Structure formats: C-alpha cells, structure tokens
Amino acid sequence: MAYLKKRGRVYYIRYHISENGETKSLMKSLRTRHKDVAQKMVRDLEKLEDLGEIDPFSDGFDPVASYKELHKPKQQCSTTREAADLFYKKKEYLSPKTIDAYKRAIEHFIEFNNLAETNPKLIKTDHFENIIFKPGIKSPTRHYYFRQLRTWWNWLLKKEIVQKDLVTPIKEDLPRIRENTRPKMISEEELKTLFKTFDSELGRKITLPKFDPERVQKWFKPIVVLYFYGRLL
Numbered sequence: 001m002a003y004l005k006k007r008g009r010v011y012y013i014r015y016h017i018s019e020n021g022e023t024k025s026l027m028k029s030l031r032t033r034h035k036d037v038a039q040k041m042v043r044d045l046e047k048l049e050d051l052g053e054i055d056p057f058s059d060g061f062d063p064v065a066s067y068k069e070l071h072k073p074k075q076q077c078s079t080t081r082e083a084a085d086l087f088y089k090k091k092e093y094l095s096p097k098t099i100d101a102y103k104r105a106i107e108h109f110i111e112f113n114n115l116a117e118t119n120p121k122l123i124k125t126d127h128f129e130n131i132i133f134k135p136g137i138k139s140p141t142r143h144y145y146f147r148q149l150r151t152w153w154n155w156l157l158k159k160e161i162v163q164k165d166l167v168t169p170i171k172e173d174l175p176r177i178r179e180n181t182r183p184k185m186i187s188e189e190e191l192k193t194l195f196k197t198f199d200s201e202l203g204r205k206i207t208l209p210k211f212d213p214e215r216v217q218k219w220f221k222p223i224v225v226l227y228f229y230g231r232l233l
Helices: 035-050 063-070 080-090 096-113 125-132 139-158 168-173 188-206 220-229
Strands: 002-007 010-019 022-029
Touching (some): 080 139, 096 139, 125 139
Antiparallel strands (some): 002 010
8 A cells, every 4th residue: 555645845655554464664856846647646556556566665665756657658569479578577577487487387388379579459359269278178277377467468558558358258168177176074973973083983992802991082073073064173
C-alpha cells in the first residue's frame, strides 16, 4: 500500500506492508512540491506495483525514474521474439526459478509454432492450443503451460502490445488434475471404529504374559478427540 507524505515543502511516497507477521516501511522522495503532481505519481506507481512492474522494497528503487519510464512513448514490439524478451527484462526482479519457468514455456511456444519473427498481434488461439493440448503430455504439464503463457499474454494485453485475450477462454477445456490425496477430515463413524479397534487391540495385549501396564498409550484417545473436534483430522 502506498501513501502520500509531505516533509517540509516536498512530497514523498510511503510504502507499508506486512508479511508473515513482519512489518516493512520506507519513504522515497517524489521530488515535487505540487500536491496534484504527487497524487498522480502515487496513483501511477500503485498501478505499476499491481502489474508487478516495480518492487518498492528492492535495492535502488527510484519512484521518480519508474514514473518517468511509465510515461515514455509506448514501446512497440514488431515480433514475438521482442515481446518475449521485453517481458523477461521487465520481470528481472523475480527469482531465477520463476524466470526459468516462464522461459521454458514461452520459448517452447515460440519455437514450436515458429513465431519468432511473427508480429504478436497475428498470434491466434490455435498457437496456444498447439502447446497446451499437445498429444502425449500429462494434465499437470498442460496446466503448467497454461499458467505461464497466460501470465505472459496478460502482461502483453496490459501493455497494449496485443489486443485480444486468447488464453483465458482455454481454461474451460483443460482436463482436471486428479487429486491423489483423500479428504483430511474423518467422519464420526470412523472415529468410533478407530477407538473400537484400539480397545480391541488393548484387550488382546492384556492377555499376553509380557504385558506392561506402564506402556499403555493412555494419551491416545484424548489426543485424537482433541484433534477431531478441533477439525485437525
């Protein structure tokens, strides 16, 4: 969240966030004495942050430079290669692992469809479907391609490099990813069966010659009841 702050006669932008119980804040000068100018700068910088174009808490962040960059003449990408490279450049603040994930999907998309020298405005839905619905790949891989390519394409849309959302409508045709885990909650009937089995096993052990009463797990039922009614099972 960004706020406008005035010190002396100069306006500042103040950022304040809370993550994992830790609070961070900083102030940067907007180098202007005019409130209306400062307010517009704050609004535009908030948009850049929402788009993931800036990270106010990164080293060397300069709000004035970022604002001026926003208001430069719009950069045109005449080829898909340029559109991909521009996206990578603008996302350099992300982790190498995240960048690599984007690159694997986007570069495969460009190479498979032979789009490097094609104007991105000429890309069609078929080009995305060629990758996402390619025969022989598993559902998680299809969803991986969909997520990475959608992020890239949405960014191009926001930058007005392309005009049509070709990726989002594909989602309804994606196969579901099968869940490999059973529900976390057990039923009350299952809880009763669990305790009945515990009692039955304890009864069997009591008849054994080497039975030790000190080793009976008396804590078992209270702990399980606590977990069950605390909705942790």
